[in-house]
Amino acid sequence: MTTEQDLPRDARESVGGEPAGVPVGHDGVRVEVAERNAWSVPGGPAVIGFLVLIAAAVWLIVLAANTDDAGANGAGFGIGGALLVVVAALLGTGISVVSPGDTRVLQFFGRYVGTLRSAGLQLNLPLVVGRKVSVKVRNFETNELKVNDADGNPVNIAAIIVWQVADTAKAVFAVEDYPEFVRVQSEAALRHVASSHPYDNAGPGEESLRGSTDVVAAELAAEVAARIAIAGLEVVEARISSLAYAPEIAHAMLQRQQAAAVIAAREKIVEGAVSMVEGALRQLEADDVVALDEERKAAMVSNLLVVLCGSSQATPVVNTGSLYT
16 A cells, blocks of 8 residues: 655645645644754853853852841842842853754754754854754665566565755654664655566566666666655755565576576677688689589588587588589
8 A cells, every 4th residue: 555655745745735844733723843053152152151150140140148237238138149140040051062963953942943053152042952963964775675577577675865954843743763764765755666676687668677777876866855745854865776586586586687698698799600611611712723513512511510500519521422422
């Protein structure tokens, strides 16, 4: 049974009349999710301000504890110190560190507010929750799959997929687990591509898996890219890493290939032998070495072809008689 995930992107976009890559809310309304830049400023001044606020809060609390006047002044110092601690804590929740090749997807009480892509120390909105998402190029090798090719022959095939995150918001919110999503969709695309081509001996206008690996790899890359676009991912490269007949037919296919090779070799041998015999007869006639009638020519051609096309060494037989009785 074909599921929606097994369909190409164009087909999936037509299911239900809604575009792919748009998650459904609790009220059934389609909500567009796309990456956008989050508000941020360099975090160096923020760290300095955070330390100043902490120092001021400690100073006020100590001053409130050591003051001789336990009245309004002491209470005011204590409240001021507590407020500064709260402000410093809020400021500290907005400080983030982003490593090169990584991003942070920010949420404010569950709502997506943007993505931090600038590397280094950053200050963003307080009370946000960040999730690290790597945008580095990744690669993996699919499991070796057993697939029937276009001729119905079972083949074992595997591929290497090189991919990366292009839209961090879709990668986080459009699918549950985007690395596993890439793996499953890549194997589904590999099955589809492998079943669309014969392993070998392609007909006119066809591309075989063994003889057109570059074409098949490009088709696989396009197929995977269409399937994972819903998750904000893109394919950098796809390559076939393993390709062979399944063990149960490998011996029979090897015999067929050997037979085809023997036939091709025999055709070449016969073509060469005919050319050699034709040249020998022409040279004998041109040099007037011997006069041959049609029957003697036929006998000579037969003997030469046997000698030239035979798989074993010929044993000469001296004929002391005549061809005519």
